[in-house]
Amino acid sequence: MFEVNTMIKPFSVEPMLDLVNPANKKKMEETFAEVARQFGKNYPLIVGGERIFTEDKIVSLNPSNKVQVVGYVSKAKPTHVDKAIAAAEKAFDSWKRLDLRARAACLFRAASIMRKRRYELAAWVAYECGRSWGDADFDIVFTIENLEYYGTMVEHIRENKNLIHLGPNEDARMIYIPLGVGAVISPWNFPIALMGGMVGAAVVAGNAVLIKPSSLTPVVTYLFTEIMEQAGIPAGVINFLPGSGSEVGDYIIEHPRIRFIAFTGSKDVGVHINQLAAKQAPGQKWIKRVIMEMGGKDAIFVDSDVDNLDYTADAIINGAFGYQGQKCAACSRVIIHEKNYDALAEKIAERAKKLTVGPVENNPDQGPVVEEAAFRKIMNYIEIGRKEGKLLCGGVAGSDKGYFIMPTVFGDIQPDAVLAQEEIFGPVLSLIKVKSFEEGIEVFNNTIYGLTGAFFSSNRTHLEIAKQELHCGNLDLNTDCTYSIVGASPFGGFNMSGTDSKTGSTDFMSLFVQPKTIVEVF
Numbered sequence: 083m084f085e086v087n088t089m090i091k092p093f094s095v096e097p098m099l100d101l102v103n104p105a106n107k108k109k110m111e112e113t114f115a116e117v118a119r120q121f122g123k124n125y126p127l128i129v130g131g132e133r134i135f136t137e138d139k140i141v142s143l144n145p146s147n148k149v150q151v152v153g154y155v156s157k158a159k160p161t162h163v164d165k166a167i168a169a170a171e172k173a174f175d176s177w178k179r180l181d182l183r184a185r186a187a188c189l190f191r192a193a194s195i196m197r198k199r200r201y202e203l204a205a206w207v208a209y210e211c212g213r214s215w216g217d218a219d220f221d222i223v224f225t226i227e228n229l230e231y232y233g234t235m236v237e238h239i240r241e242n243k244n245l246i247h248l249g250p251n252e253d254a255r256m257i258y259i260p261l262g263v264g265a266v267i268s269p270w271n272f273p274i275a276l277m278g279g280m281v282g283a284a285v286v287a288g289n290a291v292l293i294k295p296s297s298l299t300p301v302v303t304y305l306f307t308e309i310m311e312q313a314g315i316p317a318g319v320i321n322f323l324p325g326s327g328s329e330v331g332d333y334i335i336e337h338p339r340i341r342f343i344a345f346t347g348s349k350d351v352g353v354h355i356n357q358l359a360a361k362q363a364p365g366q367k368w369i370k371r372v373i374m375e376m377g378g379k380d381a382i383f384v385d386s387d388v389d390n391l392d393y394t395a396d397a398i399i400n401g402a403f404g405y406q407g408q409k410c411a412a413c414s415r416v417i418i419h420e421k422n423y424d425a426l427a428e429k430i431a432e433r434a435k436k437l438t439v440g441p442v443e444n445n446p447d448q449g450p451v452v453e454e455a456a457f458r459k460i461m462n463y464i465e466i467g468r469k470e471g472k473l474l475c476g477g478v479a480g481s482d483k484g485y486f487i488m489p490t491v492f493g494d495i496q497p498d499a500v501l502a503q504e505e506i507f508g509p510v511l512s513l514i515k516v517k518s519f520e521e522g523i524e525v526f527n528n529t530i531y532g533l534t535g536a537f538f539s540s541n542r543t544h545l546e547i548a549k550q551e552l553h554c555g556n557l558d559l560n561t562d563c564t565y566s567i568v569g570a571s572p573f574g575g576f577n578m579s580g581t582d583s584k585t586g587s588t589d590f591m592s593l594f595v596q597p598k599t600i601v602e603v604f
């Protein structure tokens with residue numbers, strides 16, 4: 083089963099489904115109906131391969147239809163964590179000894195299973211997170227790419243080939259070995275892809291993990307865990323432990339036998355985890371490695387010289403309102419040179435008003451926001467926005483059957499306003515007017531975050547200065563700020579946006595290993 087001579091084909095980008103094609107559209111409609119018939123099932127924890135059902139459950143709801151239960155998922159307690167750590171340590175002992183290529187083969191098989199179940203998985207993601215079709219399909223595409231990329235690139239974490247050899251009577255090598263048992267904590271918004279990316283890199287490197295999914299997306303992450311098992315990853319290497327972040331999450335992080343934590347989520351939770359992980363628990367014999375990707379306050383800056391304001395407005399709409407603005411890379415500030423401000427503001431509002439909002443099975447431009455707490459928080463920001471700026475469109479909720487919010491644009495927002503500083507994570511966009519290119523740079527950099535950003539200009543000098551001065555992990559020129567492709571444009575942010583781990587690169591994989599230098603004199 084664990085062949086070592088697995089063929090590694092070159093990595094290629096996975097094409098998105100063509101959902102305009104009538105046959106594909108029909109298949110998607112049928113799959114949505116079929117998945118809806120499976121709502122309301124019970125899902126267990128997975129600990130060392132064992133299925134454990136608990137009394138206490140997470141009730142996962144469909145945000146397009148608040149009363150509909152997608153599934154009931156068992157909730158882990160600290161005793162399950164202890165059991166999972168023991169199972170993971172046992173599994174780690176043999177998993178770490180397998181050749182990298184044998185481990186990579188598991189990722190290739192998992193990607194292939196997902197490709198075959200693509201429609202079904204996309205429909206589950208759509209229902210559980212409120213994503214429209216293309217967006218939901220993207221989560222599966224992104225997972226396939228993550229798994230195949232980390233599988234394809236395994237040789238990068240075998241050995242450092244750049245050592246200098248000093249003489250004929252000695253041999254020196256620096257090899258990479260796995261870290262041990264770690265925790266992977268993922269957010270709800272790219273529920274399979276971000277979990278899959280972190281888990282893929284961790285396990286291909288030879289580690290074993292406890293996964294703590296978001297309490298909003300436990301069903302789809304259960305399906306992911308099952309697929310990883312079907313692909314041949316042995317019991318105990320991946321343990322599925324949904325549960326409350328503050329209870330089971332904290333317990334995992336503080337556990338002395340957890341060696342690393344890979345986290346993607348909000349700034350506040352990330353900072354909290356970083357603090358917990360820094361404390362040495364009794365019996366702990368290492369410094370926990372912390373890999374963090376957190377929130378953003380991403381901006382698109384539009385210069386005085388832009389060739390095409392329509393193209394720019396389209397890009398802004400895509401960046402701001404794709405997936406209801408619930409991407410870490412979503413554009414939430416547009417900084418506009420005064421020369422273009424009025425014309426561009428009008429074009430943005432005009433387009434935002436035309437976006438359709440509704441339940442995901444109808445494939446609208448915008449689905450619901452993910453849950454009630456998010457809905458309230460976003461509506462509260464809209465109230466703040468009414469005082470801080472001028473409402474250009476939206477500002478109201480949609481049908482109360484689900485958590486719908488109309489695409490909202492505020493003009494005349496000041497750079498220090500709440501709306502210009504805090505991550506909203508919803509369909510709310512703030513426009514900020516600046517008098518010069520230099521002022522635009524200052525406003526762009528004026529938050530605690532530094533995840534993504536974009537600059538639109540036809541001025542070559544400004545483009546070159548922007549490359550140097552706009553301080554964010556992913557900077558896009560003349561395209562919107564949500565551009566990220568596995569292996570082609572690795573992802574990760576500066577400042578309070580995280581540890582800049584650059585997912586989708588070989589650098590990311592290096593975070594899951596430790597180098598060991600071995601010298602022999604003979």
Ligand code: NAP
Pocket residue numbers: 267268269270271272276294295296297298325326327328329330331332335346347348349351352354355375376377378409410411505507533573574575579580
């Ligand atoms: P979140 O509220 O921070 O939750 C992320 C994960 O942390 C969830 O699994 C959550 O579990 C868990 N958690 C919460 N409190 C915890 C605690 N005390 N100890 C341990 N774990 C805990 O984030 P979210 O709302 O799911 O996702 C949205 C955020 O993620 C946004 O800020 C977005 O920008 C960011 N994000 C960043 C990236 C990136 O690559 N930089 C990508 C996607 C999303 P529960 O659900 O049980 O609370």
Ligand code: MG
Pocket residue numbers: 348
């Ligand atoms: Mg949250």
